[in-house]
Amino acid sequence: MFSYLKGLLVGVQMAVPQRPLLTLEVNGVGYDVQITPRFARELPGTQEEFQVFVDLQLRDDRLLLFGFATAAERDLFRQLIRASGVGAQLAMALLSTLALEDLVQAIVSGNHKMLSQTPGVGKKTAERISLELRETLGQWREQANLQVVATVGLGGALLEDVEMTLLALGYTPQEVVSALNAVSSDMQFGDRGNAEAWIKEAISWLSREVAD
Structure with a gap:
């Protein structure tokens, strides 16, 4: 019904x-739109013209508007609520905890530990989300031109361990994606089944990037 306001x-x-309500005045009408805390921190000052992408949901006989910074985030929200047991609020929590590219990567790669960082998402829920949406989001990610971790030989539990270790060391999700892509494209890197080797190479690459 609505695309954006x-x-x-x-x-x-x-x-x-954890459920900020943005009020947007459009042609004299005020709309209350629920957004994520992540989005709320990025908002401009009040009384400025602003565009928010929206999705309209019917909940308990009430119409609720959910708002997003980009059309891609709104589309991902619509994909998430298709998974069993994932309602609008849990989908918003996932989008607030992880950036869009990192959330899609975690689902496609089956990184349950990363998904479980979201309050309310346990191991079983994370597994179900990944199982039900992995194929669909893998295709959607390509169509949306999102960054992909092209890590040949690094997947499943191995990818999960490597990503979580690098995140625990203080690197951002975007830095982790970039580092693993760089390491994967290095044809001289042969020890692909060893998590410690991946971590070592990724840290080495990140250190060079900071130095440059």
Whole structure:
């Protein structure tokens, strides 16, 4: 029904923890749109013209608008709520915990530990999300031109261990993706079944990037 709303940003309320409500005035009508805490931190000042991509959901006989910074985030939200046991609020929590590319990567690669960083997502829920959406999001990611970890020989539990170790060392998800892509493209890197070797090579690459 709605694709996006464009109007004056009136303000943001935090009536319910972790569920910011953005108020947008469009042609004299104020719309309350639930957004993620991540999105709320990126908002401009009030009374500025602002566009938010939206999805309209019917919940308990109420119409609720959910808002996103980009059309891709809105489309990912729509994919997430198709998974068994994933409602709108859990989908919003996933989008707030992980950046779009990192969330898609975690689902496609089956990185349950990364998905479980989201409050309310346990191991079984993470496994179900990955199982049900892996193929669809793998295709969608290519169509949306999102960055992919092209790590030949690195997948499943091995990829999960490598990613989580690098994140624990303080690297950002984007840095981890870039490093693993760089290591994977290095044809001289032969020890592909060894998590420690991947981690060592990734840290080495990241150190060179910082030095440069």
